[in-house]
Amino acid sequence: MRKVRTLGLLGTGVIGGGWAARALHFGIDVIAADVKPEMEEWIRGAVANAEPALARLTFAPLPPKGKLSFTTDLKVMAQAADFIQENIPEQLPLKQRMLAQVSLHAAPDVIIASSTSGLTPSDLQRDMVAPERFLVAHPFNPVYLLPLVELVGGDKTVPATIEAAAKFFTYIGMHALRVRREVPGHLTDRLQEAIWREILHMVNDGVATTGELDESIIYGPGLRWAAMGTNLIYHLAGGETGMRHMLAQFGPALKWPWTKLEAPELTEELIDRMVKGTQEQAAGRSIRELERLRDDYLVAIQQVLRQFDIGAGSTLRALEARLYEDAAVGKEGAAAGARGVPLPRYDTVVRPEWVDYNGHMSDFLYGHVFGQAMDALYRSVGLDEAYRKKGRVFYTVESHVRHLGEAKVNEPLYVTTQVLALDEKRFHMFHRLYRARDNTLIATGEQMHLHVDTAAAKATPMDQGLRTKLEALRKAHAALPVPEEAGKPVGSRGS
Numbered sequence: 020m021r022k023v024r025t026l027g028l029l030g031t032g033v034i035g036g037g038w039a040a041r042a043l044h045f046g047i048d049v050i051a052a053d054v055k056p057e058m059e060e061w062i063r064g065a066v067a068n069a070e071p072a073l074a075r076l077t078f079a080p081l082p083p084k085g086k087l088s089f090t091t092d093l094k095v096m097a098q099a100a101d102f103i104q105e106n107i108p109e110q111l112p113l114k115q116r117m118l119a120q121v122s123l124h125a126a127p128d129v130i131i132a133s134s135t136s137g138l139t140p141s142d143l144q145r146d147m148v149a150p151e152r153f154l155v156a157h158p159f160n161p162v163y164l165l166p167l168v169e170l171v172g173g174d175k176t177v178p179a180t181i182e183a184a185a186k187f188f189t190y191i192g193m194h195a196l197r198v199r200r201e202v203p204g205h206l207t208d209r210l211q212e213a214i215w216r217e218i219l220h221m222v223n224d225g226v227a228t229t230g231e232l233d234e235s236i237i238y239g240p241g242l243r244w245a246a247m248g249t250n251l252i253y254h255l256a257g258g259e260t261g262m263r264h265m266l267a268q269f270g271p272a273l274k275w276p277w278t279k280l281e282a283p284e285l286t287e288e289l290i291d292r293m294v295k296g297t298q299e300q301a302a303g304r305s306i307r308e309l310e311r312l313r314d315d316y317l318v319a320i321q322q323v324l325r326q327f328d329i330g331a332g333s334t335l336r337a338l339e340a341r342l343y344e345d346a347a348v349g350k351e352g353a354a355a356g357a358r359g360v361p362l363p364r365y366d367t368v369v370r371p372e373w374v375d376y377n378g379h380m381s382d383f384l385y386g387h388v389f390g391q392a393m394d395a396l397y398r399s400v401g402l403d404e405a406y407r408k409k410g411r412v413f414y415t416v417e418s419h420v421r422h423l424g425e426a427k428v429n430e431p432l433y434v435t436t437q438v439l440a441l442d443e444k445r446f447h448m449f450h451r452l453y454r455a456r457d458n459t460l461i462a463t464g465e466q467m468h469l470h471v472d473t474a475a476a477k478a479t480p481m482d483q484g485l486r487t488k489l490e491a492l493r494k495a496h497a498a499l500p501v502p503e504e505a506g507k508p509v510g511s512r513g514s
């Protein structure tokens with residue numbers, strides 16, 4: 020497959036907007052096509068709304084954002100894109116017709132994917148030119164924060180299409196779940212629909228309100244689903260003998276059964292109950308407000324799962340490893356220091372939760388930013404997850420931050436790092452934090468790091484490979500003047 024520099028979107032509603040936000044954030048250009056010209060404004064708004072939450076997802080260095088363009092001409096989009104994602108309404112004849120048209124104009128090596136929630140790929144690819152490059156790639160709303168994408172091939176899809184698509188989606192931070200066989204609703208919507216059907220029954224029968232049914236999920240199963248799903252959780256529910264005991268205990272109930280299988284008729288009364296119930300739950304909050312709340316907790320949950328290296332947290336870790344690697348390889352991180360010696364550079368943005376009541380970045384977060392800069396630097400010289408898994412890390416044993424200026428919310432910042440000294444266990448460095456808009460130095464940070472064996476709980480020499488790379492950096496920086504402020508005690512500023 021060709022390298023994806025430009026993602027083409029057909030249909031720019033809720034899902035098209037979500038794809039745009041995700042792709043742009045990770046440096047992919049987007050050309051979006053919709054029959055309605057007014058959707059240009061809409062999609063730009065959707066991208067802007069997604070940005071605050073997306074920006075908080077990771078501290079890893081990001082490439083420059085992609086550029087968004089819009090057209091009402093499907094052909095223009097199809098000819099400009101390296102990968103096309105279709106997101107038009109869920110109607111089979113319409114999708115078949117439009118996919119066939121797109122495939123006429125797109126080069127045959129351009130993969131075409133559909134976001135369909137439940138239509139099968141064999142039906143969708145029926146009239147396409149080069150149908151072997153077609154697949155279903157079913158995302159979840161909000162596409163920019165939920166990593167899952169179900170990949171399903173049809174009769175004419177070749178395995179290389181699925182592989183190449185999986186590679187692209189992984190690149191933009193997603194978890195590509197390959198569905199073995201096409202079935203209506205794929206995997207997740209089939210499961211979601213089963214719950215949804217039972218909800219409709221219980222509301223219809225007056226057993227519970229929409230709010231009570233949501234409580235039945237959010238205080239219990241919902242919490243455990245996020246990391247372990249249903250089956251592994253049931254394995255635990257069976258006690259020492261796991262799933263076998265679970266099936267013996269609850270298997271008979273499957274014969275009764277508890278559930279109803281067929282959905283109830285959507286009568287006006289049932290629709291009213293569903294609408295009234297959810298309006299009560301919203302309690303006057305607008306959709307936008309609820310979306311923001313949802314986005315904020317989705318970011319927070321993924322960051323927690325990241326610590327446990329489980330589920331969506333593992334996906335986030337893999338994305339970060341990729342971003343750090345690319346930043347190191349691309350050397351986009353290098354900033355020109357004095358005498359033309361390049362210094363490692365780390366870029367970030369002042370996040371909304373970093374500012375205090377003055378609207379300025381809080382003092383303790385300067386240290387955090389220097390920590391992130393060091394994380395990026397270490398990863399670039401091979402101190403990665405695998406190295407840390409051996410129980411070998413650097414601890415900060417001394418730190419001195421000087422505050423020279425302010426930074427406001429959402430302001431881009433960057434840090435440059437100068438190596439002052441290095442021996443087999445110690446690493447001494449000096450950071451400068453700049454406000455990107457005017458290149459003003461707003462803080463400096465001096466740190467001493469000690470290489471530690473965490474199992475033995477003592478300082479230990481770093482691995483040779485790491486030492487060699489850090490030594491190369493030290494040598495390069497040896498030509499630089501030692502910063503005047505280095506080594507000065509607190510209170511000596513200006514003396």
Ligand SMILES: NC(=O)c1ccc[n+]([C@@H]2O[C@H](COP(=O)([O-])OP(=O)(O)OC[C@H]3O[C@@H](n4cnc5c(N)ncnc54)[C@H](O)[C@@H]3O)[C@@H](O)[C@H]2O)c1
Pocket residue numbers: 029030031032033034035052053054055058105106107108109110117134135136137157158159160
């Ligand atoms: N909404 C969800 O939660 C969700 C989740 C996953 C997948 N999906 C799937 O994504 C697809 C889109 O859903 P949505 O919720 O974004 O719908 P939507 O109604 O919000 O957006 C559809 C867009 O397609 C445009 N459109 C219609 N005909 C077109 C044409 N011929 N050419 C170009 N644009 C056209 C419309 O103007 C509209 O902007 C559906 O297949 C749906 O099943 C939706």
